[in-house]
Amino acid sequence: MADQxxxxxxxxxxxxxxxxxxxxxxxxxxLDKLLRETDQRQKATDLVFGTMRNRxxxxxxxxxxxxxPVERIQETLLAVIRVGVYELIYxxxxxxxxxxxxxxxxxxxxxxxxxxxxxxxxxxxxxxHIRNRQSPLSQADMRCTLVQTASTGSExxxxxxxxxxxxxxxxxxxxxxxxxxxxxxxxxxxxxEAARQICLASNRKPSVTIRPNKLRTTTGALVGKLEQAGIExxxxxxxxxxxxxxxxxxxxxxxxxxxxFTVQDVAASQAVRLLDPQPGRTILDLCAAPGVKTTQLAEAxxxxxxxxxxxxxxxxxxxxxxxxxRLGVKxxxxxxxxxxxxxxxxCVLLDVPCSNTGVLARRIEARYRVSQESIQALTDIQGxxxxxxxxxxxxxxxxxxxxxxxxxxENGELVGDFLKRNHTLELxxxxxxxxxxxxxxxDGGYAAILVKK
Numbered sequence: 001m002a003d004q005x006x007x008x009x010x011x012x013x014x015x016x017x018x019x020x021x022x023x024x025x026x027x028x029x030x031l032d033k034l035l036r037e038t039d040q041r042q043k044a045t046d047l048v049f050g051t052m053r054n055r056x057x058x059x060x061x062x063x064x065x066x067x068x069p070v071e072r073i074q075e076t077l078l079a080v081i082r083v084g085v086y087e088l089i090y091x092x093x094x095x096x097x098x099x100x101x102x103x104x105x106x107x108x109x110x111x112x113x114x115x116x117x118x119x120x121x122x123x124x125x126x127x128x129h130i131r132n133r134q135s136p137l138s139q140a141d142m143r144c145t146l147v148q149t150a151s152t153g154s155e156x157x158x159x160x161x162x163x164x165x166x167x168x169x170x171x172x173x174x175x176x177x178x179x180x181x182x183x184x185x186x187x188x189x190x191x192x193e194a195a196r197q198i199c200l201a202s203n204r205k206p207s208v209t210i211r212p213n214k215l216r217t218t219t220g221a222l223v224g225k226l227e228q229a230g231i232e233x234x235x236x237x238x239x240x241x242x243x244x245x246x247x248x249x250x251x252x253x254x255x256x257x258x259x260x261f262t263v264q265d266v267a268a269s270q271a272v273r274l275l276d277p278q279p280g281r282t283i284l285d286l287c288a289a290p291g292v293k294t295t296q297l298a299e300a301x302x303x304x305x306x307x308x309x310x311x312x313x314x315x316x317x318x319x320x321x322x323x324x325x326r327l328g329v330k331x332x333x334x335x336x337x338x339x340x341x342x343x344x345x346x347c348v349l350l351d352v353p354c355s356n357t358g359v360l361a362r363r364i365e366a367r368y369r370v371s372q373e374s375i376q377a378l379t380d381i382q383g384x385x386x387x388x389x390x391x392x393x394x395x396x397x398x399x400x401x402x403x404x405x406x407x408x409x410e411n412g413e414l415v416g417d418f419l420k421r422n423h424t425l426e427l428x429x430x431x432x433x434x435x436x437x438x439x440x441x442x443d444g445g446y447a448a449i450l451v452k453k
Contacts, residue, residue: 009040010083010099011106013047018079022052022368042247046205051086052364053203056177057146058085064160065129066122077115080107084123089146089154092134096127131157147175150200150437168192172199178367182357189408194434198406198444201435202360202367206443208244210261211269213327214299217260229254234440241266243440259327264292266440267358267433271351271402271447272296274431279304281346286389288334289316291323293351298329307332310340346397348389352382354403354410358435358444375407379414386418390425393452399425402447406434411446425450 007015012034020027031048035041051058059070062078062085070078084103087094100123107116135145135155142164145153162170169187173180176199186195212222219239226233231253232245241264244253255261272293277283279301285294288309297307309324309332311317317334324332355375356366382403389399403410412430419427428449435444 005037006039007037008102008106009038009043009047010080010087010102012038012040012044013051013083014079014106016044016048017051017082018076022055022365026365027052047083047086049364050090050205051082053361053367054086054090054177055082056173057175058082058089058177060160060174061085061089061126061146061156062122064158065126068122074111074115076110077107077119080110081119081122084119085126088123088127088130088133090148092148092154096133100124100127129156129158131155142171147200168195172196176200176203178202178360179370181372182370185407190434197436198434201437201441201444204361204437204441206265206361207441208250208263209241209265209442210244210250211241211264211296211299212261213259213295215303216258216328217255222255222260225254225260236266236440241269257326262292262295262323262327264296265359265362265443267435267443267445268292268404269296270431270433270445271349271400272300274429274447274449275347275349275398275400277301277305277347281305282343283307283347283349284343284345284389284392285309285349285351286385286392287311287351287353288320289313291320293349294320294332295323295327295329297349298324298331299327301331303329303331305331308335308340308343308345309333310335310337312337340392342392344392344394344397346394348393348397348399349402350385350389350399351402352385352410354378354382354405355407356404358406358433358446359404361435362443375409379409382410382414383418386414387422390422390450390452395452397452398428399450399452400447401450402445404443404445406432406444406446411448415448415450419450423453425452 016027016031016034019030027048038044063069080103084099087099103123104116104120107119132155134152137151137153140153140155143159143161144156147153161174164171169180169184172183178199186198212219223233234243250263277297277300283297283305288294289311294309309320320334355370355378356363360367386401393399401415419425428451430448432446433444436442
């Protein structure tokens with residue numbers, strides 16, 4: 001595409017958001033198609049996902065200071081306004097003039113002068129009410145400050161947020177763009193400070209964490225290769241994972257094509273670590289797609305176990321094939337779910353479909369889809385899968401039940417209820433990881449080890 005035809009990151013972001021209803025479709029595929037039209041790929045990506053993560057708070061600001069609820073704003077204009085408000089509040093390094101001016105020009109090009117005047121008026125009115133685009137939270141009035149990071153926020157000159165002391169669930173729900181019933185659950189389960197940290201982590205821009213493939217390299221060798229290419233890294237204390245700090249397409253990193261690493265959050269890797277699979281054993285990965293944990297099983301056993309990977313979604317099993325091929329794994333046999341038969345195994349890994357409440361920063365659309373009703377429906381599926389796993393594990397064999405949820409209904413409660421009905425199994429251990437926005441940020445998740453008597 002010639003330079004004169006390239007679009008700005010802001011124009012691409014508004015176009016993606018205009019095409020996507022997060023309750024019905026996903027922004028990723030639309031964004032991937034449009035990124036070829038810009039040379040600001042990383043910025044466009046950040047604007048799309050940042051705006052989506054914070055949409056509830058952004059809409060609260062628009063309604064409070066434009067005098068018009070978002071439902072009464074034309075969708076094309078609303079997408080442009082949302083991107084502009086996101087930058088005004090959450091990107092204090094971006095120049096106010098450029099944000100507003102480009103929003104106006106984008107609307108002019110799309111719809112005409114009259115609508116451009118409205119967008120200009122809304123953004124300038126919001127800008128007028130921002131007292132400080134980046135203020136220390138320790139000194140801020142929380143009734144008029146939207147949280148950006150653990151220590152900073154964007155401070156307005158008007159109280160427009162719920163009182164965090166009198167209505168903590170409403171406050172956290174508004175500031176972090178999360179369903180109020182979900183925040184209430186976290187407050188009841190974990191307490192106010194932990195719930196606030198979960199909300200903050202659920203709205204962070206998640207780091208890219210990679211797991212070195214010990215079948216093909218060592219942590220030290222991979223670190224050396226990446227650092228030689230100018231990639232900035234952090235290493236976990238145990239050396240099992242690296243956080244990539246340089247914004248770059250993963251597939252372009254040195255070692256990717258050679259299968260020397262795979263992308264996996266630290267919390268997601270806990271299930272296989274807890275299961276501790278051994279060489280020579282037979283292992284079933286019952287919900288294997290896309291195969292990240294399948295390959296972790298192979299790596300953990302030195303590619304010397306007998307691993308069967310299956311999934312009820314036949315199309316997604318193709319992704320498992322791609323992953324084991326790239327990583328050079330030999331010990332995995334992919335079997336269609338309906339062809340699994342009645343074989344039993346020493347270990348069963350059961351990474352069940354879940355509500356994704358531990359990975360809301362990464363799976364952004366999930367916050368618009370999760371409900372108490374959907375969680376109830378999921379627990380029925382999770383219970384059925386646990387029954388299936390129990391039937392396929394040998395005496396003295398181990399099941400690892402795992403989710404990327406932090407809801408007790410899908411985790412400890414479900415496992416406890418299952419064990420009350422199934423006396424042939426007992427709980428060996430369980431581990432809940434809460435999402436964190438700390439130095440080495442991570443998602444949330446749960447894993448439990450059940451042993452057959």
